[in-house]
Amino acid sequence: MMRPSSALLVGVVKLLVGAYARWIGTSPGPAQRIYFANHTSHIDTLAIWSSLPRGLRRRTRPIAARDYWGTGIRKYIATRGFGAVLIDRARESADVDPLEPLRAALRQGDSLIIFPEGTRGATALPARFRSGLYRLATEFPTVELIPVYLDNLHRSLPKGALLPVPVVCTVRFGAPVVLANDESKEVFLERARAAVVALADPKAAA
Amino acid sequence: MIDHLRTIPVEFFWLFGALVVLLGVASGVAALLSRRPADERKAASRANLTARINAWWVMVGILAVAFLAGSTMTLILFGLASFFALREFITLTPSRPGDRLPLSLAFFLVLPLQFVLIGTARYGIFAIFIPVYAFLLLPSIAALRSDIDDFLSRTAKQQWGLMVAVYCLSHAPALLMLEIPGQAGRSALLLFYLLLVVQMSDVMQYVFGKLFGRTKIAPVVSPSKTVEGFVGGGLAATAIGSAMWWITPFTWVESAAISAVIVLMGFLGGLTLSAVKRSLGAKDWGVMIEGHGGMLDRTDSICFAAPVFFHIVRFFYT
Numbered sequence: 001m002m003r004p005s006s007a008l009l010v011g012v013v014k015l016l017v018g019a020y021a022r023w024i025g026t027s028p029g030p031a032q033r034i035y036f037a038n039h040t041s042h043i044d045t046l047a048i049w050s051s052l053p054r055g056l057r058r059r060t061r062p063i064a065a066r067d068y069w070g071t072g073i074r075k076y077i078a079t080r081g082f083g084a085v086l087i088d089r090a091r092e093s094a095d096v097d098p099l100e101p102l103r104a105a106l107r108q109g110d111s112l113i114i115f116p117e118g119t120r121g122a123t124a125l126p127a128r129f130r131s132g133l134y135r136l137a138t139e140f141p142t143v144e145l146i147p148v149y150l151d152n153l154h155r156s157l158p159k160g161a162l163l164p165v166p167v168v169c170t171v172r173f174g175a176p177v178v179l180a181n182d183e184s185k186e187v188f189l190e191r192a193r194a195a196v197v198a199l200a201d202p203k204a205a206a
Numbered sequence: 207m208i209d210h211l212r213t214i215p216v217e218f219f220w221l222f223g224a225l226v227v228l229l230g231v232a233s234g235v236a237a238l239l240s241r242r243p244a245d246e247r248k249a250a251s252r253a254n255l256t257a258r259i260n261a262w263w264v265m266v267g268i269l270a271v272a273f274l275a276g277s278t279m280t281l282i283l284f285g286l287a288s289f290f291a292l293r294e295f296i297t298l299t300p301s302r303p304g305d306r307l308p309l310s311l312a313f314f315l316v317l318p319l320q321f322v323l324i325g326t327a328r329y330g331i332f333a334i335f336i337p338v339y340a341f342l343l344l345p346s347i348a349a350l351r352s353d354i355d356d357f358l359s360r361t362a363k364q365q366w367g368l369m370v371a372v373y374c375l376s377h378a379p380a381l382l383m384l385e386i387p388g389q390a391g392r393s394a395l396l397l398f399y400l401l402l403v404v405q406m407s408d409v410m411q412y413v414f415g416k417l418f419g420r421t422k423i424a425p426v427v428s429p430s431k432t433v434e435g436f437v438g439g440g441l442a443a444t445a446i447g448s449a450m451w452w453i454t455p456f457t458w459v460e461s462a463a464i465s466a467v468i469v470l471m472g473f474l475g476g477l478t479l480s481a482v483k484r485s486l487g488a489k490d491w492g493v494m495i496e497g498h499g500g501m502l503d504r505t506d507s508i509c510f511a512a513p514v515f516f517h518i519v520r521f522f523y524t
Contacts, residue, residue, distance in 0.1 A: 018293075156300060163310035166289070168297040 006057070011080040013050040017043060017156050021051035024199065025175025026146055028053045033144045035060070035173070036133055038126035038196055039115035040154035042068075043164065048113050048148060049082050051171040054119055058083070061105055061181055062113040067091045090199040091119065099132055106140050112150075116192070124151075129189040137179040137188065145180045147174040147192065149199035172199040213391045217453050218273050221398070225266050232259050258409060261504055265401050270505055272394040277382040278325065280397070282377040285321040290501040291371035292317065298486045299363045304353025308344040312364065316340045317372050324376050327383035329520070336373040366482060370509050371502065377512040384516075386455050386523050395453045400468065400515050403447040404507050407469045408476075410446075411439030428480040431473075441471045455523050464518060468511045475510025 013019055021028075038050060047061040052060055062078075066086040069078040078084040083102050102112060114136075116129035137145060149172045158166040177195050179188055236256050244252065272280040296309060316336065323332035345361040379397045415435025423431045447465025451458040479502060502509075 017288075056473075081305060101492065158306075163307070163314065165296065165306055165309040166293045166313050168482055193382075 003079050005077075008044065009077065010050045010057075011155065013046045016164055016166050017047055017175065019047040019051040020168070020169055020170050021146060022172045024172055026144075026173055028056055028173075030056070030059075031144050032035045032106070032109060033060075033147045034106075034111065034131075034133070035113045035148055036116050036192065037113070037148035038119050038124075038200075039117050040122070040143060040150070040159075041120065041157045042118050042150070043153055043157050045084070045113060047084065047150060047153060048168055049169055056111070056183065059109070060111040060113060063087055063102060063115070065136060071152075083111070099135060102132075103139065106136070106143060106171045111143075116189070117173055118135050118180065120172075122154070123202060124154055124158060127192055127194045130190065131185060133192060134179075134188050141179070142160070144176045145178070145192065146172075146173065146176055147195035149174070149196050151200070174199045215392050217393065218269075221453070222266070222270060222273075225262075226271075229259065229266060230467035234264075243502065250434055258412075262405065265405060268367050268401070269394070269398045272382065272397055277379070277394075280382060281325050281379050281392075282346070283323050284375060285318065285507065287501060288317055288321070288372045288375050289313065291375065293370050293507060294363070294388055294502050295367035298483075298488050299367065300360070301364075302355060302360060305364065307351070308347045308361075308364065311347070312340070312344060312368055312372075316344070316368065320376050321379075324380045324383065332376070332380070334367055340368060344368075364484075365398055366381045366487070367478050369464065370479065370482075372504075373511050374507060378508055380516055381512075381519065384524055386519070389455050392453075396519060397492055399447070399450060399454055400507070400512060402450065402486050403443055403465050404472045406446050407439060407443035407472050409439075410442040410506060411435045411473070412486060416439030424477060427479055431477065436473060437511045440466070440473065443469050455519075458483040464515070467518065468515055471511040472479040472507030476509045479506040479509070485512055 014181055026120060035048060037044065045064060049057060049060065049062055062082055062084050064078050064084040066088050068088055069075060075160055078086065078131040085105050087098050087101055088096070089098070102114070104114060114133065117127050118130045118132075121127050133145070137141070151170040151172065152167050153169050155165060156167050156169065177192050183191075224232060236259055238250050238253065238257065268283060269281070271283060292313065298523045301309060320335060323335055326332075341518065344364065345357075349358070378397060378400060381400065382393050384393050384396070386393065411431070412435070414437075415430060418431035418438060419430075419433040421433040421435065422429065425431055444462055444465040447468065448458050448462035451461035456464060464488055483502075
C-alpha cells in the first residue's frame with residue numbers, strides 16, 4: 001500500500017513529464033542497486049523514482065541536498081513523499097563525511113538514486129563525475145551500479161526556472177557498470193559517465 | 207442525480223447497449239485471434255486491430271461519461287486529452303530558454319481557460335480567445351525575453367500546437383453547450399455522432415485501403431492513404447452517418463451531407479498533421495516518444511472535423 005502523499009506525488013510527476021521507464025541493459029528487480037544519472041532539473045529525482053515499478057519505490061531512496069530539500073514543504077515532500085536521504089553538499093563541518101548517510105542506507109539494504117555530478121548542469125549531457133560513486137563502489141562491491149539517462153528534463157525545469165514546462169521524459173536504465181580490480185578512480189568515473197552518455201542516443205540504446 | 211438521469215434520452219441506452227455488445231464481440235474475436243500463431247506482419251496488424259478496438263472502448267466510455275456525469279466531466283476529460291496532445295507536440299518541438307514562460311502559460315493558463323470559456327457557452331469569447339489573445343500575447347512574452355534566434359519558426363510551431371491540440375479539440379465538447387430548439391438534453395448525442403463518423407471513417411478507409419488500395423494520394427506524407435481507401439471508406443462512413451440521422455436534429459439528406467463534410471475534414475486532419483509531424487522529424491507521435499500512447503495519432507481527424515461540425519450545427523440549427 002502506497003502512502004497517499006507518495007501516490008499524489010507520482011501522479012503529478014507522471015502528468016507533467018510522463019517519466020516512462022525504458023529498461024535497456026537491465027530489468028527491474030529486487031537486487032540492491034545504486035542508480036546514477038545525469039542531473040539537469042529539480043524533477044530528476046522524482047522522475048527516476050516515479051518511473052520505477054511501485055514495489056521497488058519503497059526500498060529505493062533518492063539522495064537530496066539538505067540545503068534545497070531540507071526545509072518547509074520541500075522537506076515534507078522529500079522525507080514523507082519519496083523517503084529521501086538528505087545530505088550536506090556544503091560540508092558545514094569538515095570532520096563529517098557527507099557520504100555517511102548514504103552508507104547507512106546501503107547497510108540497511110536500501111537502493112539509492114544519486115547524481116554523481118553533484119549539481120545540476122545546464123546541458124543534456126552530464127559533466128565530470130565526482131568521486132562519491134567510486135568510493136561507494138569500492139565499499140559496497142555487491143551493490144549493482146545502474147547508469148540512468150534522463151531525457152528531456154533539462155527542457156522541463158532547468159536551473160533557475162520557476163514553472164515547469166510539461167514535456168514527455170524517458171528514463172533509460174542501462175546495463176550495470178562493474179568496478180574492475182585495480183581500476184583507477186579516474187578511469188572508473190569516466191567509464192561510468194560514458195555509460196550514462198551512451199544511453200542519451202535512443203538509437204544506440206535500442 | 208436521479209433527476210439528471212431521467213432527462214437522458216432513451217436512444218442513449220439503445221446506442222450504449224448495442225455498442226457494448228458489438229465491442230464485446232470484437233474484443234473477444236481479437237483475443238482469440240491473438241492466441242493463434244502468426245508471423246511478424248500478421249502480429250502487427252492484429253496489434254493494430256486491438257489498438258483500434260480499444261480506441262472504440264474509450265469512445266464509448268466518453269459517451270457514457272458525457273451522458274451520465276454531465277458536461278463538466280466531459281470538459282475535464284477533453285481538457286486532459288488536450289493537455290496530453292499539447293505535451294506531445296511540444297516534446298517534439300525544439301524550444302529555447304526564451305520559450306519557457308510562454309510555454310508554461312500555454313499549458314497552465316491558456317489551456318484550462320479555453321475549456322472554462324467553453325463551459326460558459328459564450329461563443330463570442332471562446333472562439334477568439336486563442337486565435338487573438340493567446341496568439342498575440344505569448345509571442346510578445348517570448349519577444350520581451352529578447353531571444354530572437356529562429357523567433358518566427360519557434361513561435362509558429364507553438365501556435366500550431368495550441369491551435370490543433372487545444373483550440374480545435376476543444377470544439378468537440380463545445381457541442382454539449384449548444385442549445386438546439388426542440389433538442390433539449392440531447393446535445394451529447396451530437397458529440398457521439400461526431401466521434402462515430404470520424405472513427406468510422408478512419409476504420410473504413412483503413413479497411414478499404416487494405417482491400418482495394420492502389421493509388422497513393424500523398425505517398426511522402428502518408429503512405430497508407432489511397433484514393434480507393436478514401437473514396438470507399440468515406441462513402442461507407444457517410445452512409446453510416448446518414449443512417450444515424452435519428453439521433454440528430456438533421457434530416458437524413460442533411461445528415462449525409464454533414465457526414466461527408468466530417469469525413470473530408472477528418473481526412474485532411476490526418477493528412478495535414480502527418481505533414482506537421484514529419485516536418486518535426488517524427489513518423490508517429492507516439493513511437494517517437496518511447497512508451498507513450500500517441501494522443502495526436504488518435505485525435506488528428508477529430509481536431510480538424512470538430513470545429514467545422516460545430517460551426518455547421520451552430521449556424522444552421524440553433
